[in-house]
Amino acid sequence: MKTGPMMARLVRITVAVWGCTAAAVMAFEQGPGNTDWTFGGHTKLQYIGTTIPGNSVLQDLAGDALQEGNLEVRLKFSARWGRWDFNAHGQVISVYSEALAGLSSLPGLFLPGADVINDKRRWFDLTHQVHTGDQNATLVRFDRASVTYSGANTVLRFGRQAISWGNGLLFTPMDIFNPFDPTAIDKEYKSGDDMLYAQYLFSNGDDAQVVAVVRRNPLNGEVEQDQSSFAVKYHAIRSLGEFDLMASRHYGQAVLGLGLSSGLGGSVWRGDLVWNETESGSAWTAVAGVTASWVGAGHNWTGLFEYFYSGFGLSGRDYSVAALAADPALLARLARGELFNIGRHYLGASVTLEATPLLDLTPNIFVNLTDPSAYAQLVVSYDWKQDLQLLLALNIPIGPDGSEYGGIDAVQTGKYISTGAALFAQLAWYF
Numbered sequence: 001m002k003t004g005p006m007m008a009r010l011v012r013i014t015v016a017v018w019g020c021t022a023a024a025v026m027a028f029e030q031g032p033g034n035t036d037w038t039f040g041g042h043t044k045l046q047y048i049g050t051t052i053p054g055n056s057v058l059q060d061l062a063g064d065a066l067q068e069g070n071l072e073v074r075l076k077f078s079a080r081w082g083r084w085d086f087n088a089h090g091q092v093i094s095v096y097s098e099a100l101a102g103l104s105s106l107p108g109l110f111l112p113g114a115d116v117i118n119d120k121r122r123w124f125d126l127t128h129q130v131h132t133g134d135q136n137a138t139l140v141r142f143d144r145a146s147v148t149y150s151g152a153n154t155v156l157r158f159g160r161q162a163i164s165w166g167n168g169l170l171f172t173p174m175d176i177f178n179p180f181d182p183t184a185i186d187k188e189y190k191s192g193d194d195m196l197y198a199q200y201l202f203s204n205g206d207d208a209q210v211v212a213v214v215r216r217n218p219l220n221g222e223v224e225q226d227q228s229s230f231a232v233k234y235h236a237i238r239s240l241g242e243f244d245l246m247a248s249r250h251y252g253q254a255v256l257g258l259g260l261s262s263g264l265g266g267s268v269w270r271g272d273l274v275w276n277e278t279e280s281g282s283a284w285t286a287v288a289g290v291t292a293s294w295v296g297a298g299h300n301w302t303g304l305f306e307y308f309y310s311g312f313g314l315s316g317r318d319y320s321v322a323a324l325a326a327d328p329a330l331l332a333r334l335a336r337g338e339l340f341n342i343g344r345h346y347l348g349a350s351v352t353l354e355a356t357p358l359l360d361l362t363p364n365i366f367v368n369l370t371d372p373s374a375y376a377q378l379v380v381s382y383d384w385k386q387d388l389q390l391l392l393a394l395n396i397p398i399g400p401d402g403s404e405y406g407g408i409d410a411v412q413t414g415k416y417i418s419t420g421a422a423l424f425a426q427l428a429w430y431f
Contacts, residue, residue, distance in 0.1 A: 036080040041089075044186070044428045046070040051420035055401065057410045058419065066419070068097040074143070074189070083151060087161075089144035089192075093117070096136045117141070123194035123214040123223065126160065143192045155199040162190040163197065163211060165233055165246065166287075167259045167270035170348035170366070171308035171341075173285035174257045174272040176229070176250055177213065181340045182348060182366055183375055185393045185424050205237045226252030233257075244272075251336070253277040267292040276311070278329045283311035289348075300354040306347070313344035317370060319402065320409035321417070343404055345369040358383040366405075373399025373406045387431060393424040 048068040052058045058066070073092040078085065119127040119141070127141035146159030166174030170182045178191045195213040202208075213229040216222060231248035241262025248255040254277040261270040271288040289306030312330045314323055319342055324331060333339035347369060352362045364377040380392040397419065399406030407418020 038078045039076065040431055041073065041075040042428055042430045044070075044072045044074075044426055046072070046186075046424075046426040048422060048424050050422040053407065053416075053418050053420050055414065055416055056407060056418045057412060057415045058417070062098050066098045068095070070095050070097075076144075083149055085148040085150065087144050087146050087148070088142060089189075091141050091143050092138075093141070094136070094138045098135055117191065120218040120221075121215045121227065122160075123216065124160065143189065145192075153201045155197070157197040158195075160192040160194050161197060162192045163195075163209075164190065165244070165259075166257070166272045167244070167261050167289075168272055168287040168306060168308070169270075169289065169291065169304055170306045170350065170364075171287045171346065172272075173274045173287055173308070173310075174244070174246060174259055176231070176248065176255060176338060177211070179338060183340070183364075183377065183395070185377075185379060186391060186426060207235050209233045209235070231255075246274075251332075253279075278312075280329065283329065285310050285312065301351065303349075303351045305349050308341075308346040308348065310339065310341055310344050310346075312339060314342055315344060317402075318409075319343070319371075319404055321411055324408075341368070341404070342408075343368045343370050368399075368404045371399055371403035371406070373397070373403035375405045387429055389428045389430070391424070391426040391428065395422040395424065397421075 046069065048066075048070075050066040050068075052062055052064055052066065071092075071094045075090045076088075077090075078087045080086075117127065117139070118129075119125045124145075126145065127139055130138040130140060132138075142160060144160055144162075146157050146161045148155065148157040163177055164172075164175050164179075165177070166172050168174070172179045177193055177195075180187050180190065193213050193215075195211055198210045200208050209232070211229070211231045211233075213231075214223060215227040215229070217224045217227050229248060229250045231246065231250065233244060233246040236243045236245075241260055244257065244259035246255070246257035246259070248257075255274065257272060257274040259270075259272040261268060263269075268291045269289075270291070272286065274285045276283045276285065286309045287306055289304060291302070291304040293300070293302045295301070312327075312333060314327065314330070316323075324342065330339070330342065334342070345368070347367045348365070350362060350364045352360055355361055360379075360381040362377075362379040362381070364379065365374055366376075367374045374397075376396045376398060378394045380390075382390045382392075384390050397405040397407075401407055401416050401418075402409050407416030410417050
């Protein structure tokens, strides 16, 4: 690796982070009251083992199994002076993955290590790859770096941060800023984006939020309007429930959303309806679900059920590589990490059993109603010690060849892009 580009990247990262810090300190010095400082973080050690079926094209590249080991250290710092806050989260990520050796994340595959996070689209390049090899990579980055002013009725925040919109818990069509994959196991932190965020709180409890996300074109590195986003969301609280209205210009296309949630019969009913502009017309996405909690057999239970419709999904049962290649709107959203399913109609269900105050068992299932095929999970969360958490999951794709979860048709005759059962294990230490 050449030292010139490396030093230039480190200088850009340092200037951006210390620029935010300097702006915060200048504002903080004028703020009243005492200074509150906090420092903490976590270390997560992760292993993922994925089996490969005999008729999968991945057999030629990976054999019968894919192995992955990840180490992530997140350091969190925050300071508060009066109405001003400064937050920064630094990460050190080291990845070993056989999926890095010529493989990439494809729809329907459980290959979380196939892509290493980068800032090619983000406004500020706060990621530096220390090392990149055929099967391993190490990088340092800032996932949060923001300055916040909190007034009596207003919040203004600038820098790298994360927000979540919408009422879906498994499927999130209104959450257009770095949503989680529905099948993700660890959902503790979303990836941050470089944005300006503003919120105004009305006297009746309603609030309005405005977000401007600035992005670069990953092909030329230039900041472009068609790569950025501007969104407004109004949240209203009424006697019948809570309502959301959202309007956005997202990657050069309009997005309009309506959401609601309401309590009924001891349960919470939720839903979002989203209209998306595309180059070839428009597409609707929607989610509707219900969440309930109860006590049974002396234990606490929580369950949720969701139906998801994706107008971007393939309408038939042809989930071949050729069919995907003929749908640029779907491919664009898969590539940006905004959509994770290639079909149209889905059901998702989850039940959490609090077996003990320290042990939770959560079976999940995601069903493609058109194939049909499914993705089943069993997640175990155990608070081993006060600052130690063990997270385990067994992931099992179910379905015939040619289906989304059973494996989509590859270019080669008789071969499929498919994976088998996968084991996920993570040990987290918080400090």
